[in-house]
Amino acid sequence: xxxxRRTFFRVLGATGIAAATGQRLAAAPPGGSLTEFSGILYDSxxxxxxxxxxxxxxxxxxxxxPTATMEAGVTRNTDEAHRTVVNTFTTSKGxxxxxxxxxxxxxxxxxxxxxxxxxxxxxxxxVIWRGEKCMGCRYCMVSCPFDIPKFEYHxxxxxxxxxxxxxxxxxxxxxxxxxxxxxxxALVAGxxxxxxxxxxxxxxxxxxxYVDYIYGEHEAGGxxxxxxxxxxFDEIGLKTSIQTKSYxxxxxxxxxxxxxxxxxxxxxxxxxxxxxxxxxSNSEDHE
Amino acid sequence: MNxxxxxxxxxxxxxxxxxxxAGELKPKGKFLTPFNIISVPVMIAGLIIxxxxxxxxxxxxxxxxxxxxxxxxxxFDVVTGVAFAGGAYVLTFMVYILxxxxxxxxxxxxxxxxxxxxVFYAGALLLDLxxxxxVINPIIGNSFGTSSVLFLVAWHFLLYMMAQLLEFSPAIAxxxxxxxxxxxxxxxxxxxxxxxxxxxxxxQSGLGALYLMAKDKIHPLWYSEFIPVxxxxxxxxxxxxxxxxxxxxxxxxxxxxISEENHKKQKNIVRGLSKICAVAMFAYFTxxxxxxxHGKRWEYLDTSMGYWYLLEMIGFVLLPxxxxxxxxxxxxxxxxxxxxxxxxxxxxxNRLNVTVIGFRWDQAIRYVPTWMELVVTLTVIFTEIWIxxxxxxxxxxxxxxxxxxxxxx
Numbered sequence: 202x203x204x205x206r207r208t209f210f211r212v213l214g215a216t217g218i219a220a221a222t223g224q225r226l227a228a229a230p231p232g233g234s235l236t237e238f239s240g241i242l243y244d245s246x247x248x249x250x251x252x253x254x255x256x257x258x259x260x261x262x263x264x265x266x267p268t269a270t271m272e273a274g275v276t277r278n279t280d281e282a283h284r285t286v287v288n289t290f291t292t293s294k295g296x297x298x299x300x301x302x303x304x305x306x307x308x309x310x311x312x313x314x315x316x317x318x319x320x321x322x323x324x325x326x327x328v329i330w331r332g333e334k335c336m337g338c339r340y341c342m343v344s345c346p347f348d349i350p351k352f353e354y355h356x357x358x359x360x361x362x363x364x365x366x367x368x369x370x371x372x373x374x375x376x377x378x379x380x381x382x383x384x385x386x387a388l389v390a391g392x393x394x395x396x397x398x399x400x401x402x403x404x405x406x407x408x409x410x411y412v413d414y415i416y417g418e419h420e421a422g423g424x425x426x427x428x429x430x431x432x433x434f435d436e437i438g439l440k441t442s443i444q445t446k447s448y449x450x451x452x453x454x455x456x457x458x459x460x461x462x463x464x465x466x467x468x469x470x471x472x473x474x475x476x477x478x479x480x481x482s483n484s485e486d487h488e
Numbered sequence: 489m490n491x492x493x494x495x496x497x498x499x500x501x502x503x504x505x506x507x508x509x510a511g512e513l514k515p516k517g518k519f520l521t522p523f524n525i526i527s528v529p530v531m532i533a534g535l536i537i538x539x540x541x542x543x544x545x546x547x548x549x550x551x552x553x554x555x556x557x558x559x560x561x562x563x564f565d566v567v568t569g570v571a572f573a574g575g576a577y578v579l580t581f582m583v584y585i586l587x588x589x590x591x592x593x594x595x596x597x598x599x600x601x602x603x604x605x606x607v608f609y610a611g612a613l614l615l616d617l618x619x620x621x622x623v624i625n626p627i628i629g630n631s632f633g634t635s636s637v638l639f640l641v642a643w644h645f646l647l648y649m650m651a652q653l654l655e656f657s658p659a660i661a662x663x664x665x666x667x668x669x670x671x672x673x674x675x676x677x678x679x680x681x682x683x684x685x686x687x688x689x690x691x692q693s694g695l696g697a698l699y700l701m702a703k704d705k706i707h708p709l710w711y712s713e714f715i716p717v718x719x720x721x722x723x724x725x726x727x728x729x730x731x732x733x734x735x736x737x738x739x740x741x742x743x744x745x746i747s748e749e750n751h752k753k754q755k756n757i758v759r760g761l762s763k764i765c766a767v768a769m770f771a772y773f774t775x776x777x778x779x780x781x782h783g784k785r786w787e788y789l790d791t792s793m794g795y796w797y798l799l800e801m802i803g804f805v806l807l808p809x810x811x812x813x814x815x816x817x818x819x820x821x822x823x824x825x826x827x828x829x830x831x832x833x834x835x836x837x838n839r840l841n842v843t844v845i846g847f848r849w850d851q852a853i854r855y856v857p858t859w860m861e862l863v864v865t866l867t868v869i870f871t872e873i874w875i876x877x878x879x880x881x882x883x884x885x886x887x888x889x890x891x892x893x894x895x896x897x
Contacts, residue, residue: 316639337618339557344701354547466686
């Protein structure tokens with residue numbers, strides 16, 4: 202039972218390997234700060250509520266054609282067959298619409314949660330799902346503050362469904378299906394930086410028409426989907442309780458403590474073991 | 489593996505290795521026990537449900553929703569089960585690190601319990617995975633999601649299972665009569681223990697850290713940035729309560745296996761564990777109070793969730809803590825066992841409050857598990873007990889090691 206040199210090195214080696222793995226656990230935002238993420242600006246004041254985006258989204262992504270129409274007082278949600286939905290709200294300024302889809306966070310909770318990098322923040326900005334990596338643990342769904350990833354519960358080969366900002370079309374230099382086909386011009390695609398500039402311009406040009414705030418500029422550490430509205434954002438069903446820090450930030454402290462514990466604990470335990478050896482005579486010579 | 493095979497043949501009454509194994513695989517003792525009569529039909533039903541689950545999808549047998557993607561199988565089987573398995577790291581810490589030799593007779597059975605718990609709860613995790621064929625991705629290849637707490641937990645489960653198997657392996661070697669192997673494996677125990685305690689610290693707290701990003705979804709009375717610390721501290725007395733509870737059953741069911749000396753020691757051991765539980769629970773309760781006051785959570789107390797919270801804290805932490813303490817002073821073993829059971833119920837409450845009951849507490853339609861989810865959970869537990877019983881009846885876990893072990897030491 203005595204601790205000899207060999208045991209010591211064995212423990213030390215194991216710790217070293219563990220510490221090396223541990224260090225890579227640090228939660229880092231994908232890409233540097235210079236990366237220009239793409240995004241979509243949705244102007245609720247321009248939206249006519251035609252739901253054409255729902256139809257073209259389903260077409261572009263091979264999903265069944267949507268049949269439900271919207272109704273005031275009923276909040277429809279995205280699900281495994283609908284990557285985007287438009288809802289209508291009776292607000293202080295009358296009827297207003299709001300489109301719902303993935304927010305494409307700058308530092309997404311879902312990608313930080315994913316243990317296989319199946320949920321992936323591309324360098325262009327869209328957050329995509331890669332089926333060949335996903336093991337279906339649904340931790341992305343637990344973590345996403347906007348409840349966006351949806352799971353096919355009634356399938357033996359289930360997929361996660363969510364808006365991908367039509368990533369494949371974007372690679373080909375095209376616009377997302379919903380943006381391309383919005384007859385009211387309520388959707389604009391572009392780099393996030395330019396979209397924020399554009400949103401500011403619109404607010405400045407029509408200060409009476411807009412709430413002076415861009416939803417998504419700071420929410421959850423900044424998101425690719427940006428919203429302009431004529432009424433307070435909670436009136437059109439957007440969560441205003443979302444923190445401005447990114448969500449991966451919440452588990453960063455824990456993850457950073459991992460390498461520390463991996464180095465300190467074994468040393469501490471060995472020390473304790475030696476210290477409590479009390480009467481047992483030590484037959485080994487420790488140099 | 490030729491030479492250990494030869495050694496085996498010599499030690500087990502000259503029987504060839506495969507004959508010995510075949511003999512050991514046969515059931516021992518009566519078959520129609522009350523436990524068997526209850527567990528076998530449940531396990532058969534559970535297997536059928538598992539087949540349906542893989543054939544038609546998770547939604548067919550569970551009540552999981554898009555808003556509540558983790559239910560009973562994660563909240564109870566994995567999160568609660570692992571807390572109960574914490575006894576193994578606490579006991580090995582006491583015996584091998586703090587040299588509290590009086591607890592040595594408990595180590596093997598606790599480590600075995602812990603190991604089987606991890607094997608079966610990791611197994612339960614597989615049932616919950618939508619695409620289990622990709623389960624290998626976080627282990628091999630270029631798909632490491634290193635910023636994920638779940639990645640850490642998955643790796644720790646895997647490594648800790650190996651560490652526990654190493655800690656337990658001398659018992660297997662004694663069963664097989666493999667003397668050389670036993671000597672080598674025993675030499676690795678301390679290394680495995682130190683590695684195992686480090687891993688346990690991190691994944692017991694890691695299970696709590698899983699829920700850190702679900703900040704807006706968990707009831708504020710159960711969510712704080714200290715969930716990992718709470719989970720770690722509570723795993724100490726959760727594990728020890730399980731050891732007390734499991735010991736009180738083992739001492740009846742496997743009475744004939746335990747030497748007279750160990751039967752006598754039992755009382756002092758339980759008393760000692762009771763004191764440790766009381767101290768750990770005191771620390772835990774203090775932490776909870778600090779978090780409550782620091783978080784300014786008074787406004788939530790006078791709600792139904794608030795009463796539920798008070799019940800958990802007073803009825804299932806403060807009360808058993810007091811019981812542990814007074815029955816330690818009065819040397820009342822029965823009361824200690826009662827305290828252990830209340831503590832375990834409290835741990836189930838706490839883990840379910842974070843993972844299921846307090847999760848999406850504001851939703852109109854709440855998640856309630858189906859009877860099928862319950863049956864599968866029971867199947868997992870019963871299967872574990874079956875294997876546990878099989879091992880206890882064959883290997884020197886509760887009973888003393890074979891005489892040749894003493895000769896060699």
